Amino acid sequence: MPMIRVEMFEGRTLEQRRTLVRELTDGTCRALGCTPDAVQIVLTDIKKENWAEAGKLFADP
Amino acid sequence: MPMIRVEMFEGRTLEQRRTLVRELTDGTCRALGCTPDAVQIVLTDIKKENWAEAGKLFADP
Amino acid sequence: MPMIRVEMFEGRTLEQRRTLVRELTDGTCRALGCTPDAVQIVLTDIKKENWAEAGKLFADP
Amino acid sequence: MPMIRVEMFEGRTLEQRRTLVRELTDGTCRALGCTPDAVQIVLTDIKKENWAEAGKLFADP
Amino acid sequence: MPMIRVEMFEGRTLEQRRTLVRELTDGTCRALGCTPDAVQIVLTDIKKENWAEAGKLFADP
Amino acid sequence: MPMIRVEMFEGRTLEQRRTLVRELTDGTCRALGCTPDAVQIVLTDIKKENWAEAGKLFADP
Numbered sequence: 001m002p003m004i005r006v007e008m009f010e011g012r013t014l015e016q017r018r019t020l021v022r023e024l025t026d027g028t029c030r031a032l033g034c035t036p037d038a039v040q041i042v043l044t045d046i047k048k049e050n051w052a053e054a055g056k057l058f059a060d061p
Numbered sequence: 062m063p064m065i066r067v068e069m070f071e072g073r074t075l076e077q078r079r080t081l082v083r084e085l086t087d088g089t090c091r092a093l094g095c096t097p098d099a100v101q102i103v104l105t106d107i108k109k110e111n112w113a114e115a116g117k118l119f120a121d122p
Numbered sequence: 123m124p125m126i127r128v129e130m131f132e133g134r135t136l137e138q139r140r141t142l143v144r145e146l147t148d149g150t151c152r153a154l155g156c157t158p159d160a161v162q163i164v165l166t167d168i169k170k171e172n173w174a175e176a177g178k179l180f181a182d183p
Numbered sequence: 184m185p186m187i188r189v190e191m192f193e194g195r196t197l198e199q200r201r202t203l204v205r206e207l208t209d210g211t212c213r214a215l216g217c218t219p220d221a222v223q224i225v226l227t228d229i230k231k232e233n234w235a236e237a238g239k240l241f242a243d244p
Numbered sequence: 245m246p247m248i249r250v251e252m253f254e255g256r257t258l259e260q261r262r263t264l265v266r267e268l269t270d271g272t273c274r275a276l277g278c279t280p281d282a283v284q285i286v287l288t289d290i291k292k293e294n295w296a297e298a299g300k301l302f303a304d305p
Numbered sequence: 306m307p308m309i310r311v312e313m314f315e316g317r318t319l320e321q322r323r324t325l326v327r328e329l330t331d332g333t334c335r336a337l338g339c340t341p342d343a344v345q346i347v348l349t350d351i352k353k354e355n356w357a358e359a360g361k362l363f364a365d366p
């Protein structure tokens with residue numbers, strides 16, 4: 001029944017999303033011994049103007 | 062003081078959102094005995110390319 | 123496929139949780155036209171020392 | 184290693200975001216005694232049609 | 245810079261957590277082409293009395 | 306109406322939490338021009354066995 005959320009920078013292709021959810025699902029099943037249909041994943045695209053580290057937006061040089 | 066978050070597929074009408082937040086607020090007050098103004102709700106629209114089950118995006122047939 | 127998260131103060135009884143998830147599920151189905159088995163809910167209990175409003179913890183008088 | 188998430192109404196300028204993440208980072212470091220580079224912040228813009236209080240969307244008058 | 249959150253039932257061993265975060269990190273790097281140190285993961289243990297599907301708590305038979 | 310969530314390692318004192326929510330509230334008001342009572346904050350304590358970076362739990366040496 002695991003629910004997975006991924007926050008990542010925007011701009012990923014559909015193919016990258018496809019690969020990501022397959023990888024995360026397979027890895028979760030190997031680690032926890034669950035079946036793939038028990039795994040839900042939600043991806044969230046974050047703009048660089050909305051993510052900061054060390055007090056500085058990634059949108060700023 | 063409950064805070065409620067709903068993740069759902071994008072495409073809901075304003076009228077559906079209106080009904081949803083009223084239903085969730087009323088149901089929460091009945092269950093927990095709080096007053097409506099204590100209930101905050103945030104809705105999040107998820108694209109089908111960002112939601113996966115069983116390792117497969119909902120955007121994929 | 124809605125996923126609902128509720129953050130609330132700790133201390134709710136099992137019976138209140140039972141009523142809450144039934145109310146939220148039924149209200150969501152009425153508002154969005156989905157079936158109950160599509161609705162997932164996760165409840166989170168928050169201690170008063172971990173919730174603040176107006177810069178003040180609810181644990182503080 | 185704190186991770187901070189802020190949900191706020193959409194419409195903030197880049198300059199407000201810049202100030203916000205600097206303020207949150209500095210305040211966190213003063214309170215917890217960590218270094219700025221340990222603080223990650225993600226901002227989320229919420230539309231008024233997706234935020235409700237007391238069972239009513241902020242988009243509704 | 246991906247941040248991953250996993251909500252799962254409580255009761256997982258330290259060894260399962262260890263395997264899970266390694267699997268999720270490796271899979272994310274393969275899918276997105278990032279380096280492992282860019283991946284942060286937070287696991288959350290959910291009690292069966294706090295998770296519901298179809299309007300029914302998993303704690304209830 | 307900003308809602309702030311902070312995930313941090315467990316073990317912070319009540320005094321640190323008190324200072325943290327005051328700092329975050331004041332900083333948010335300065336940056337966004339809102340009033341303190343509009344700011345809600347939820348703190349979440351994360352165990353070292355539930356936080357990972359670079360595929361490794363912080364609980365592991």
